[in-house]
């Protein structure tokens with residue numbers, strides 16, 4: 001361990017929204033206890049976040065200067081791609097991160113350590129997806145720590161990959177052989193090929209490199225002195241038990257964060273909060289598919305018309321690239337009708353946690369990304385599940401079958417979720433006897449307890465902080 005007067009953590013996320021956000025929330029938790037954190041994004045993501053927070057201020061007409069955050073320094077390193085590389089090419093991104101990140105991080109740590117001998121990097125927290133960062137940490141005598149953005153069930157399968165490969169359960173692209181499913185414990189829903197975290201059926205080349213990165217996770221978990229996860233023991237006891245060195249420290253939540261401290265890649269549009277203030281308690285359907293999911297025009301039309309058909313108020317996040325990379329085109333007259341009757345509000349990006357914690361929200365139509373899942377259940381909101389890819393399908397099984405806090409919106413024979421199915425499921429979820437809402441409120445209570453003083457996640461986080469400060 002390096003000699004230093006004050007612990008200094010270097011936090012290194014994988015450059016995607018669902019990875020940067022929770023690691024930033026964890027960094028703030030640590031910084032609150034007096035630990036210095038240097039948070040390292042790639043240059044592209046760093047610029048995106050700065051621009052998004054500036055634009056969010058313009059959107060809300062808020063030009064007040066906010067104080068700099070204590071204890072957290074934001075910095076960036078190149079992601080290794082050249083100007084000729086396609087920014088949407090995940091394959092290229094992973095390849096260049098693997099090849100160039102250790103060198104850039106090495107230089108960064110060298111600069112920090114030599115410029116401030118009293119504030120040397122004493123601990124590196126790396127996303128499990130980029131575990132090679134821990135080699136650099138060890139080289140500098142810093143404690144290697146891994147952070148797992150997905151749930152404990154996903155983590156359990158990741159750590160078992162090498163033995164499952166040996167048993168012939170996966171082919172070299174990470175598909176389950178013979179189309180079978182994998183059961184790790186009778187208390188965890190079985191995994192099918194399309195539910196694995198590396199699954200990208202539409203792009204086998206990218207899936208292969210995701211799988212190769214996933215193959216390294218086992219080594220990362222062994223190398224890490226601590227493994228922190230955004231979950232809580234009471235939520236997934238069987239899955240947590242399959243991860244012996246996991247410290248569940250979630251749910252990582254942040255409903256009162258200011259715009260300049262948000263790590264959103266898109267400007268958060270606060271106008272939806274004012275709009276929600278004028279809606280009755282428990283009346284609004286919130287629809288959001290995270291940062292990556294995309295839809296065909298046919299599917300977008302069905303969703304728009306299904307929401308209208310439901311006759312309920314809705315708040316819908318429509319990213320500017322939601323329609324297969326382009327701006328959405330709405331059915332004829334849809335926007336005029338829903339704005340005239342006041343039932344619909346559309347934003348490009350919402351302050352999601354503040355939305356989910358708003359008393360006007362009735363339910364969450366979600367793609368079931370792990371962050372959205374844990375945010376929704378921690379706010380006591382029932383779900384309508386609309387998974388898009390990878391572990392989102394497995395999270396759906398937890399939501400519907402294990403926790404019973406939601407329903408699936410099923411596809412028809414053409415793979416489309418029709419307007420009638422959407423309306424039917426909204427009605428079923430909201431006009432029942434409160435069964436789903438009741439279960440969701442029970443989970444919320446457990447979540448709140450786990451992060452409250454002496455709760456399981458609180459204790460785990462304190463154990464970790466005491467160790468890095470010790």
Ligand code: UDP
Pocket residue numbers: 017018019021264288289290291292293317348349350351352353368369370371372373375
């Ligand atoms: N999010 C947000 N505003 C939005 C939509 C999403 O702040 O309008 C946040 C959401 O709260 C979550 C993250 O973006 O923290 C998305 O992560 P998730 O794992 O749910 O999905 P992914 O984007 O990785 O598919």
